[in-house]
Amino acid sequence: MRAIDMHVHVPRQPGLPEMSIEPGLRRYFKVRSAPERGADLAAAYAGWDIVGVVFSVDAETTTGERPDTNDYVAGIVNDHPGRLVGFATVDPWKMEEAVEEVERAVTRLGLRGLKLHPVHQAFHPNDERFYPLYRKCVDLGVPVLIHSGFAAAGLGMPGGGGLKLKYGAPIPGIDDVAADFPGLTVVMAHPAWPWVEEQIAVALHKPNVYIDLSGWAPRFIPDALVRETNTRLQDKVLFGSDFPYLTPDRWLKGFEDLPIDDEVRAKVLVDNARRVLGL
Numbered sequence: 567m568r569a570i571d572m573h574v575h576v577p578r579q580p581g582l583p584e585m586s587i588e589p590g591l592r593r594y595f596k597v598r599s600a601p602e603r604g605a606d607l608a609a610a611y612a613g614w615d616i617v618g619v620v621f622s623v624d625a626e627t628t629t630g631e632r633p634d635t636n637d638y639v640a641g642i643v644n645d646h647p648g649r650l651v652g653f654a655t656v657d658p659w660k661m662e663e664a665v666e667e668v669e670r671a672v673t674r675l676g677l678r679g680l681k682l683h684p685v686h687q688a689f690h691p692n693d694e695r696f697y698p699l700y701r702k703c704v705d706l707g708v709p710v711l712i713h714s715g716f717a718a719a720g721l722g723m724p725g726g727g728g729l730k731l732k733y734g735a736p737i738p739g740i741d742d743v744a745a746d747f748p749g750l751t752v753v754m755a756h757p758a759w760p761w762v763e764e765q766i767a768v769a770l771h772k773p774n775v776y777i778d779l780s781g782w783a784p785r786f787i788p789d790a791l792v793r794e795t796n797t798r799l800q801d802k803v804l805f806g807s808d809f810p811y812l813t814p815d816r817w818l819k820g821f822e823d824l825p826i827d828d829e830v831r832a833k834v835l836v837d838n839a840r841r842v843l844g845l
């Protein structure tokens with residue numbers, strides 16, 4: 567296995583209409599083709615010899631759009647054992663129902679983490695009304711992957727599709743959660759531009775916080791984060807692509823050109839994710 571890709575979006579569940587942010591995302595990332603079925607996604611990852619962490623995002627309260635179900639994601643994962651790891655999605659605004667769904671998704675469906683997207687789902691990660699979600703993840707022993715920084719979703723739509731970037735700030739949002747739940751493993755998704763320095767501070771300060779490098783072609787990852795990846799954060803940074811918006815094979819090619827030591831590369835590509843996922 568070449569690498570573990572921490573950040574992979576599943577194709578839209580068959581039968582559901584495309585989400586409104588999707589055409590803009592494809593334009594921004596210049597996506598030419600994307601798998602239409604879970605089997606195609608799994609086949610692509612098999613071809614690359616990469617293990618992918620797959621998920622969707624339930625933002626039904628803010629968008630009115632029906633979510634892909636966790637059963638659908640689990641189905642894709644279970645059809646391709648050893649190739650994919652699934653994370654649950656819940657809409658935090660569904661409150662107790664969301665907490666129960668995390669439990670069901672992990673204990674009944676075999677999903678191994680939770681994905682949250684504060685910008686798309688319109689919530690502050692440190693809003694204590696949602697703390698039961700984190701408490702549940704601690705009880706279940708699963709990590710939470712939280713979108714951080716800029717979001718390409720909504721870009722160019724009127725009002726940015728109504729999406730508010732403030733929810734992506736690592737401080738106070740993610741820092742507070744990591745402080746209040748020291749037993750919770752938190753992965754900040756993406757270089758959190760324009761708050762990369764804050765993101766570095768949180769990951770340095772909190773042993774339970776990690777960063778995935780997804781969503782940015784390696785040559786655009788801010789220098790400060792590349793430098794910290796090679797030094798102080800070498801046990802805290804994880805490879806992620808953001809497939810299908812970026813493809814992992816092209817990302818890995820670009821990664822070769824970054825000034826990162828070989829033993830650190832192995833940590834970023836495989837070892838750190840193994841620890842986070844408990845594989």
Ligand SMILES: [Zn+2]
Nearest residue numbers: 573575781808
């Ligand atoms: Zn993503």
